[in-house]
Amino acid sequence: MKFVIFDESRLGAVVDGGVVDVTHALPWAHDPDPVTAGWWRRLCGNFAEVRDRLRAAAQDGAPVPLDRVRLRAPVLNPSKLVAAASNYAEHVAEMHDVQERTLGRVEQWMMDFDVFLKSPSSLVGPSDDIVLPRDVVEAGHEVHHESELVVVIGPGGRDIPESTALEHVFGYAIGLDITVRSDGDRSRRKSYDTFSPVGPWITTSDEAGDPADFDIELTCSGRLRQKVNTSALITSVPAIVSYASSVMTLLPGDVIFTGAPPGVGPIVSGDVLDTSISRLGEMRIQVK
Numbered sequence: 001m002k003f004v005i006f007d008e009s010r011l012g013a014v015v016d017g018g019v020v021d022v023t024h025a026l027p028w029a030h031d032p033d034p035v036t037a038g039w040w041r042r043l044c045g046n047f048a049e050v051r052d053r054l055r056a057a058a059q060d061g062a063p064v065p066l067d068r069v070r071l072r073a074p075v076l077n078p079s080k081l082v083a084a085a086s087n088y089a090e091h092v093a094e095m096h097d098v099q100e101r102t103l104g105r106v107e108q109w110m111m112d113f114d115v116f117l118k119s120p121s122s123l124v125g126p127s128d129d130i131v132l133p134r135d136v137v138e139a140g141h142e143v144h145h146e147s148e149l150v151v152v153i154g155p156g157g158r159d160i161p162e163s164t165a166l167e168h169v170f171g172y173a174i175g176l177d178i179t180v181r182s183d184g185d186r187s188r189r190k191s192y193d194t195f196s197p198v199g200p201w202i203t204t205s206d207e208a209g210d211p212a213d214f215d216i217e218l219t220c221s222g223r224l225r226q227k228v229n230t231s232a233l234i235t236s237v238p239a240i241v242s243y244a245s246s247v248m249t250l251l252p253g254d255v256i257f258t259g260a261p262p263g264v265g266p267i268v269s270g271d272v273l274d275t276s277i278s279r280l281g282e283m284r285i286q287v288k
Helices: 038-045 047-060 089-102 134-138 162-168 237-247
Strands: 002-006 010-015 018-021 081-085 114-118 142-145 147-153 169-176 179-181 196-204 215-220 223-229 255-257 272-277 281-286
Touching: 010 038, 010 047, 038 047, 089 179, 114 237, 147 215, 147 237, 147 272, 162 169, 162 237, 169 272, 169 281, 196 281, 237 255
Parallel strands: 081 255
Antiparallel strands: 002 010, 002 196, 010 018, 081 114, 142 179, 147 169, 147 255, 169 196, 215 223, 215 272, 272 281
């Protein structure tokens, strides 16, 4: 199934013809407050228990065209945004030139795979804009796009074995990890408000298929910049989930950005980012 969060934190199923509101089919109270979002985390952690009733509600309901609803980020207030660094070999290679240009040196430690945290408040949805921070622009720092496969955690846990890691995945989405190229910690440079667009919906893992075979593509104002298949990931999705869970307990609804493909580049006000992932959809984001 494909799920959106739309309008006032309503849960929708994407079907032919648009979106069907399936909020009423949830077996627990729906709190529209996105900060508490308990119903959302319960859906991620217990999807197997409610799959059939949500599917039935989607089949019985009347769809509303997508252009008549406001799509929110398809995740609500996750406890954390985990991001993978240096996870495509060609991106690692291009970062040597990027860092020489933007920092005047290469930070070798940043060329190794690892995970770090982004602020959940940087999340926005497919109907929102990326807003470049005024101080960053005035300082002359480049701000780059990174189009990535996003994983949404289901049951979660600690020390999850790689062999069973995909059983802990609720679904997948498209993500943009927007990044200031400057000195300082990754987490700060990637955590400005609007720097984590996710959308347009979550495709559940049972429908999405093999996460090692997604085609990712991004154009910036019509110019192709990123094009890669996730088979090129250095550390696979199961290995990322397992490794992250060895550091921190993954909770239902947590979000993992799986790493930037090659082709990252600067964005400026007025740019339009069109990003797509096979079987997961596409979204268009304006830069302001």
